[in-house]
Amino acid sequence: MAEPVNNLIDLLLNDNIKALKPYESARRLFSGAGNKQQIWLNANESPFANEYDIDAQRFNRYPDCQPPAVIDAYAQYAGIESDQLLVSRGADEGIELLIRAFCTPGKDSVLICPPTYGMYAISAETCDVGVERAPLNPDFSLDVDAIKAFKGKVNLVFICSPNNPTGTSVDKNQLREVIAHFADSAIVVIDEAYIEFDQDNSWASQLNQYPNIAILRTLSKAFALAGLRCGFTLAQAPIIQALMKVIAPYPIPEPVAQIAAQALGQKGLATLAQQVALLNAEKADLKNALTAFNDIELVGDDKANFILFRTPQKSALMAHLVANGILIRDQSKQVNLDNCLRITVGSPEQNKQLLSEISRFFTLQTSTQEA
Numbered sequence: 001m002a003e004p005v006n007n008l009i010d011l012l013l014n015d016n017i018k019a020l021k022p023y024e025s026a027r028r029l030f031s032g033a034g035n036k037q038q039i040w041l042n043a044n045e046s047p048f049a050n051e052y053d054i055d056a057q058r059f060n061r062y063p064d065c066q067p068p069a070v071i072d073a074y075a076q077y078a079g080i081e082s083d084q085l086l087v088s089r090g091a092d093e094g095i096e097l098l099i100r101a102f103c104t105p106g107k108d109s110v111l112i113c114p115p116t117y118g119m120y121a122i123s124a125e126t127c128d129v130g131v132e133r134a135p136l137n138p139d140f141s142l143d144v145d146a147i148k149a150f151k152g153k154v155n156l157v158f159i160c161s162p163n164n165p166t167g168t169s170v171d172k173n174q175l176r177e178v179i180a181h182f183a184d185s186a187i188v189v190i191d192e193a194y195i196e197f198d199q200d201n202s203w204a205s206q207l208n209q210y211p212n213i214a215i216l217r218t219l220s221k222a223f224a225l226a227g228l229r230c231g232f233t234l235a236q237a238p239i240i241q242a243l244m245k246v247i248a249p250y251p252i253p254e255p256v257a258q259i260a261a262q263a264l265g266q267k268g269l270a271t272l273a274q275q276v277a278l279l280n281a282e283k284a285d286l287k288n289a290l291t292a293f294n295d296i297e298l299v300g301d302d303k304a305n306f307i308l309f310r311t312p313q314k315s316a317l318m319a320h321l322v323a324n325g326i327l328i329r330d331q332s333k334q335v336n337l338d339n340c341l342r343i344t345v346g347s348p349e350q351n352k353q354l355l356s357e358i359s360r361f362f363t364l365q366t367s368t369q370e371a
């Protein structure tokens with residue numbers, strides 16, 4: 001009699017995959033929370049849904065691997081040459097391509113600086129690539145000496161600036177020191193997913209000086225196109241050529257290319273500037289309002305479209321918000337972020353509702369304590 005199929009899967013499944021769990025979005029867990037209108041402030045998405053046109057004329061054909069309209073428009077936007085750019089299914093695919101191209105499974109490692117974005121480690125683990133850690137200093141600056149000690153032990157150094165979830169921008173001199181230190185041994189990957197909120201600190205204009213940097217960008221945050229799955233890797237041509245060896249033949253669907261090109265056109269970029277300004281103003285107001293609560297302490301900085309804060313009531317506040325249709329993100333499991341929650345800056349209306357629920361929560365707390 002044949003063995004149950006479970007044994008076959010256990011037998012065949014890669015060892016490094018066995019311990020992993022399928023990605024579980026907070027939103028999926030949240031979707032059961034009542035039938036109220038839900039406000040999603042958990043994934044640093046934009047609250048704005050902009051309109052685009054689609055032309056079905058070419059849907060019967062495979063798309064270009066690297067659609068020229070998208071490449072040329074983004075190269076111009078970023079101030080780089082077209083051969084210094086790769087477009088992929090989100091910045092997340094850029095992370096994976098870098099790992100697949102530059103790290104040998106079961107042998108090589110990457111370096112991350114937590115608290116930071118989770119996908120660097122997840123991508124490495126799925127590729128059976130090691131993950132080394134040089135945690136940020138308590139003020140969220142780079143621990144440059146700790147990072148430098150990994151020379152020769154890692155092929156990629158992931159640095160997120162502005163960093164998710166701390167909202168801090170990495171000091172240019174620190175980063176320059178790291179890039180120089182790894183010049184002959186590793187690529188420093190600078191994740192600029194939130195750079196539109198911290199425009200003066202991009203490394204894109206320095207690409208020609210540094211053969212060992214790669215910059216990640218995305219349309220998912222400031223461009224308000226998380227649903228599109230479109231991101232970019234910026235680097236000197238030899239790195240881009242290496243990534244072209246591992247990317248799928250047709251990674252960018254034709255409708256995605258059409259929408260991305262529009263988002264990068266004159267009108268799209270004007271909308272971007274307007275919405276970033278509005279979100280920055282909302283962020284300032286939100287921060288001000290949050291500091292008024294005794295039990296809330298702002299953490300990190302505000303160089304992105306989210307705010308991180310610490311509260312001793314973290315779990316109860318999170319539960320109160322979920323019960324009232326508002327989802328934010330718990331960051332308290334990350335190193336140095338005990339009791340920390342992260343909120344995405346939403347629309348004026350959403351932010352108002354968020355503040356009113358936070359206010360109601362602390363009022364309720366006070367009245368129960370007094371009772």
Ligand SMILES: *Cc1c(COP(=O)(O)O)cnc(C)c1O
Nearest residue numbers: 090091092117164193218220231
């Ligand atoms: C959201 C995010 C990404 C992922 O971007 P996609 O283009 O949606 O894959 C990458 N890096 C950081 C730091 C992010 O916050």
